Amino acid sequence: xxTNLETYDNSWYKPGSILKRLLWYVVSIFFFKGSWNVMSxxxxxxxxxxxxxxxxxxxxxxxxxxxxxxxxxxxxxxWIGEHVWIDNLDQVILGNHVCLSQGVFVLCGNHNYKSPSxxxxxxxxxxxxxxxxxxxxxxxxxxxxxxxxxxxMGSVTSKDLNAYEIYRGNPAISxxxxxxx
Numbered sequence: 001x002x003t004n005l006e007t008y009d010n011s012w013y014k015p016g017s018i019l020k021r022l023l024w025y026v027v028s029i030f031f032f033k034g035s036w037n038v039m040s041x042x043x044x045x046x047x048x049x050x051x052x053x054x055x056x057x058x059x060x061x062x063x064x065x066x067x068x069x070x071x072x073x074x075x076x077x078x079w080i081g082e083h084v085w086i087d088n089l090d091q092v093i094l095g096n097h098v099c100l101s102q103g104v105f106v107l108c109g110n111h112n113y114k115s116p117s118x119x120x121x122x123x124x125x126x127x128x129x130x131x132x133x134x135x136x137x138x139x140x141x142x143x144x145x146x147x148x149x150x151x152x153m154g155s156v157t158s159k160d161l162n163a164y165e166i167y168r169g170n171p172a173i174s175x176x177x178x179x180x181x
Contacts, residue, residue, distance in 0.1 A: 007116065013122075016070060024069065027050070032062075034062060040059050044058055044060065052069040054072075055075045057078075064083070064084050065084070065087075066086045067089065071108075075095045076096045078098045081099075082102045084105075085106070087108060089120075092106055092126075092127075095128045098127045101134050101136075104133045104139075106127075108141045109123075110141050125144075125145075126143075127144075128146055131145040131146070131151075132148075132149075137151045137154060137156065138155075139157055141158075144160045152175075155168050157171065161174075
């Protein structure tokens with residue numbers, strides 16, 4: 001068998017009405033993707049309007065891209081750095097005190113490379129309390145990052161990360177224990 005993208009069909013995937021997605025696209029251009037809006041409270045307001053569940057004390061820096069806020073839960077005192085991309089085709093959950101450093105990419109979808117039609121596959125991403133994703137790191141679909149785990153800058157994971165462990169590389173491997181003093 002060979003790949004046959006002519007047979008690709010993701011018509012089963014219904015992330016929200018076209019109007020809702022269009023309105024979010026416009027709002028995100030004005031309040032998230034640009035550098036002029038530095039007020040996190042305005043971003044939190046718009047996320048909530050579009051169905052995100054957002055805790056208090058959340059900091060969202062400019063130049064952030066969130067695909068579908070209605071598939072997003074953010075706990076208390078989370079930080080989302082500049083150029084973070086939350087490509088949440090599925091649910092993304094950030095526990096309390098989660099930090100997404102600049103350039104982080106959280107990805108909830110991929111394609112089945114074994115299927116001739118390259119079918120879309122989805123998986124939620126869960127970042128438990130105190131997790132820290134370093135700058136330019138990537139988390140793939142279906143991954144759970146354990147409480148207080150660290151994914152070092154530039155690292156990539158498609159597997160779950162254990163609590164209180166520090167991971168580095170591509171693919172990320174555990175290199176140390178995180179001790180918080």
